[in-house]
Amino acid sequence: MSLGENLRRLRIDRGMTQGELSNKSGVGLGQISKLERNKADPTLSTLYKLMTALDCSADRLLMDKEKSGLSAVLKEQFERVSGLPEGDQETLIRIMDKFCIANGLRAMLDEHRVLIGISGSSGVADVLD
Structure with missing residues (x-):
């Protein structure tokens, strides 16, 4: 998974639109759109803003499934499930x-x-x- 896929998944998991994430994080709407489509590389400060707004770790935002392996992906999925009813x-x-x-x-x-x-x-x- 790429940063863009992770960002989109985390945003949707939290029931947020791109506009809501933009407002909560202070990151421009166009920038969020570009990041989700992997058309831009974020600065470190942008990553911190997104992690704060999404209440997630760097691991969850930056995890690359191909490099992390299935155990890391399973851990991520269990964390997602813990937020369900x-x-x-x-x-x-x-x-x-x-x-x-x-x-x-x-x-x-x-x-x-x-x-x-x-x-x-x-x-x-x-x-x-």
Whole structure:
């Protein structure tokens, strides 16, 4: 993700328009538009103004997914989820739990397929495959 994508996502997550972000940060509306489209490079003072207005860390604003790796992206997503209403958080927790259970069951099934294939019970292995 680029600075522009992060800026836009953070702004929208907070329910702000570009104009509202401009007013809150003191950064010109045209500059915010250019930054979100990756048509300008911000100064350090502009970054600080944006971080203050968006109440975010430099990491959240500047994170580059390709350089940071999936762990950093997951951390960022969990921080985003923490701002959602409690009911939505509970729904996402249930979804993640079900996904992890399904993934574990798939791994168990794959392991049993290997064991069945090794034991020579071709009839059962044929049914499972």
